[in-house]
Amino acid sequence: MHKVDTQLKIGIIGLGRIGQVHLAALKTIKNVEVVALSDISLDHVKKTAEEYQIPHFYTDYHNILRRLDIDAVWICSPTSHHFTQVMEALGNNKYVFCEKPLDADKDKIQTIIDSYPDINHRLMVGFNRRFDPDFANAKTTLKKIGKPVIIKITSRDPFPPSAEYSRQSGGIYNDMSIHDLDMARFISESEAEQIIAIGSRNFTEDTDTTLITIKFKNGVICNIDNSRKASYGYDQRLEILGDQGMISVENKKISHTRFYFENAIESSVLEPFFLERYKDSYIEEAKAFITSIKEKKEFPSTAEDALKASLLADACAQSLEQQKLIFL
Numbered sequence: 187m188h189k190v191d192t193q194l195k196i197g198i199i200g201l202g203r204i205g206q207v208h209l210a211a212l213k214t215i216k217n218v219e220v221v222a223l224s225d226i227s228l229d230h231v232k233k234t235a236e237e238y239q240i241p242h243f244y245t246d247y248h249n250i251l252r253r254l255d256i257d258a259v260w261i262c263s264p265t266s267h268h269f270t271q272v273m274e275a276l277g278n279n280k281y282v283f284c285e286k287p288l289d290a291d292k293d294k295i296q297t298i299i300d301s302y303p304d305i306n307h308r309l310m311v312g313f314n315r316r317f318d319p320d321f322a323n324a325k326t327t328l329k330k331i332g333k334p335v336i337i338k339i340t341s342r343d344p345f346p347p348s349a350e351y352s353r354q355s356g357g358i359y360n361d362m363s364i365h366d367l368d369m370a371r372f373i374s375e376s377e378a379e380q381i382i383a384i385g386s387r388n389f390t391e392d393t394d395t396t397l398i399t400i401k402f403k404n405g406v407i408c409n410i411d412n413s414r415k416a417s418y419g420y421d422q423r424l425e426i427l428g429d430q431g432m433i434s435v436e437n438k439k440i441s442h443t444r445f446y447f448e449n450a451i452e453s454s455v456l457e458p459f460f461l462e463r464y465k466d467s468y469i470e471e472a473k474a475f476i477t478s479i480k481e482k483k484e485f486p487s488t489a490e491d492a493l494k495a496s497l498l499a500d501a502c503a504q505s506l507e508q509q510k511l512i513f514l
């Protein structure tokens with residue numbers, strides 16, 4: 187595998203919403219250097235390179251893959267480009283961080299896995315919520331509540347994505363619910379045996395509102411509540427009921443100041459979206475990537491995790507279409 191000096195050199199492909207977040211996160215970390223950026227929009231990539239003082243920028247991402255000084259590539263392009271770019275980056279002997287979903291087609295994820303027996307040492311998938319300090323704390327302190335029995339995950343976006351984004355996203359289950367399906371596996375520490383999804387179209391041309399119920403092999407039952415629109419902000423909550431207590435991760439607000447009046451109590455609104463709500467998680471995720479390389483460990487969220495979440499996403503779509511419980 188590629189040998190890394192003390193300073194890990196990184197190239198980023200795709201400088202849209204999440205690419206900008208990762209660039210800002212990487213700039214806060216010691217021992218890494220972002221040396222090149224790529225985006226199909228020249229104006230955009232040039233402006234970003236100037237703003238962050240990145241020495242090289244390209245409209246063709248192959249220029250990043252060809253650079254021998256680059257150790258790792260961050261793939262932040264639209265989902266429909268992930269498979270090709272991941273395979274090319276791995277073929278060029280780069281460590282790869284790829285945004286979720288690894289691909290909307292599970293067969294392509296399987297191809298990535300089959301192509302490299304040591305894939306868990308080469309590729310990490312961006313399930314950033316595992317690295318959110320509050321969710322991570324819930325996971326590490328699970329034992330305090332005894333045996334977990336119910337997991338409730340609420341994940342609602344403030345507004346739907348653009349039609350262009352949706353077209354390349356793989357649909358609500360592979361694009362949005364995939365985070366929560368991964369979180370359900372992560373917290374339950376089990377695999378699903380039954381899943382059912384119902385959904386409706388309220389704000390867009392596609393399914394944009396859904397409830398998913400999963401029964402895991404260890405008996406844990408999970409409910410996921412997703413909406414592409416929540417008029418009051420980015421609603422992200424987690425609740426775990428155990429036989430000896432409950433863990434609850436509440437929403438993050440912009441401010442914690444509360445005002446009390448005779449007829450009302452006023453408090454701040456929620457963090458507006460993922461850039462703000464999960465800011466710390468992207469930094470922790472990047473640090474975990476770097477530590478895994480330095481310590482020659484498997485990455486903490488792998489292509490196999492991506493495949494398992496993708497199988498659940500497909501089962502949700504199947505359940506919705508066939509209006510029935512799916513046995514896995």
Ligand SMILES: NC(=O)c1ccc[n+]([C@@H]2O[C@H](COP(=O)([O-])OP(=O)(O)OC[C@H]3O[C@@H](n4cnc5c(N)ncnc54)[C@H](O)[C@@H]3O)[C@@H](O)[C@H]2O)c1
Pocket residue numbers: 199200201202203204205224225226227230245247262263264265267285286287312313314351361460464
């Ligand atoms: N983990 C998270 O919290 C999170 C949040 C948002 C998006 N995502 C994922 O990140 C990916 C990108 O989403 P986004 O919201 O940033 O999309 P976006 O549309 O805002 O940005 C995509 C960028 O990629 C560029 N691009 C397109 N084709 C390219 C190519 N061939 N080479 C280089 N650049 C190219 C576009 O010009 C655009 O700037 C998606 O897979 C999405 O699922 C993850």
